[in-house]
Amino acid sequence: MSSTYRPDGTPPLEVRDVTVRFAGLTALDAVSFTVEPGTVHAVIGPNGAGKSTCFNVLSGVYRATTGSVRFGTAELTSLRPHEVAALGVARTFQNIALSPRLPVRDNLLLGRHRLTRAGFVASGLRLPGARREERAHLARVAEIAEFVGLGAHLASPVGLLPYGVQKRVELARALAMEPKLLLLDEPVAGMNSGERVEMAELIVSVKRSLGISILLVEHDMGMVMRLADRVTVLDFGKRIADGPPDEVRADPKVIGAYLGES
Ligand SMILES: Nc1ncnc2c1ncn2[C@@H]1O[C@H](COP(=O)(O)OP(=O)(O)O)[C@@H](O)[C@H]1O
Ligand SMILES: [Mg+2]
Structure with a gap:
């Protein structure tokens, strides 16, 4: 694809000590990670780990109770969804949001x-x-x-x-x-294995050809191990690991969290 709109100077996305509390429940507990420009960064974890909550904070749908999310000079935690989008942070919605x-x-x-x-x-x-x-x-x-x-x-x-x-x-x-940063929440949910492989390849080519940073929230660990440059693992709202896929996959805490899932 032509590079007419290739984003210049995509800043890192810096998530710092983000906590989200719902009545009586801490869905995210002082979570930090950084999405480096032009990389695929995955946030994974078992059901209920806080992945969608994190996604919703980054896209302006949920307010963080405390903490900060910086994208260049912008502080995203005080912005509304359309203001986050205007900064070049795009998210996918479920099918319902398309006009069938x-x-x-x-x-x-x-x-x-x-x-x-x-x-x-x-x-x-x-x-x-x-x-x-x-x-x-x-x-x-x-x-x-x-x-x-x-x-x-x-x-x-x-x-x-x-x-x-x-x-x-x-x-x-x-x-x-024409985003600088693309947020994807479980992009392969409900897909068969052939469709999953194709979507994974497409995500990699978006990064390679367009230079867009991608934050991928995903339950399926196998999926992200093939395509993520870095992986943050959440469990019960806490960050239990953060590093390259090979390191994270071998981490006993990560293995334990996934084994513990019923
Ligand atoms: N809007 C909400 N109100 C109350 N509790 C919520 C809300 N959204 C998520 N939670 C709770 O926060 C925790 C994390 O949920 P979620 O972020 O959806 O996890 P994941 O996407 O990793 O499965 C769960 O215990 C969930 O029930
Ligand atoms: Mg979820």
Whole structure:
């Protein structure tokens, strides 16, 4: 894919001592880790470990009780979801967030709203500048679709596509925002083994070709061991390990946490 929009100067994401308490329960307990620019960083752990809570704090959906999340000069813990997105931090949503009746192309264009200068009014009036901009967005959407293997499906309504293909549309829509950092919550959940391998390869190629940092929240340890540069392991809201995949996989605390899962 062309590097026209390749993000320059992607900063690290620095999660420091983040604690999230719900009534009577500490879902995250002073968790720290750093997502280095241009890497795939996985946060893994058994069910209930605090992975989704962490994801929701990073995307502005949950407020941290204490702690900080810095992305360059921005402090994300005080921002709302659309403000986090405007800084170039994109997340995938579940299928529900896609418009099933609309073709793939339109779903990806919706992902580009934050980049649309002309806006709705000018587009509605068909001003020349707006038309030019629309053509550029359509060309970019076609390029992104090609990159994630959706080239043949641009005109297909999303709801008619197989599940594994819909998951690619989710990823493509996040990429349509031209993010610096991509947050993925269990991107292979519900997929068969063939689809899992394909998605893992796609995630690696997003990193390699686009230089985007990726934070991947995942239950399945096997999945992240193949593609993550670094892994943070949570258990009962606490960080129990943080390091390269090989080191983490051999850590007795990590093995214990996964064995302890019923
Ligand atoms: N909105 C919430 N209100 C109350 N408790 C919550 C909420 N979200 C998560 N929890 C609790 O926080 C803990 C961590 O949950 P979660 O982050 O979803 O774990 P994971 O994604 O690793 O399975 C669980 O005990 C869960 O029940
Ligand atoms: Mg979860």
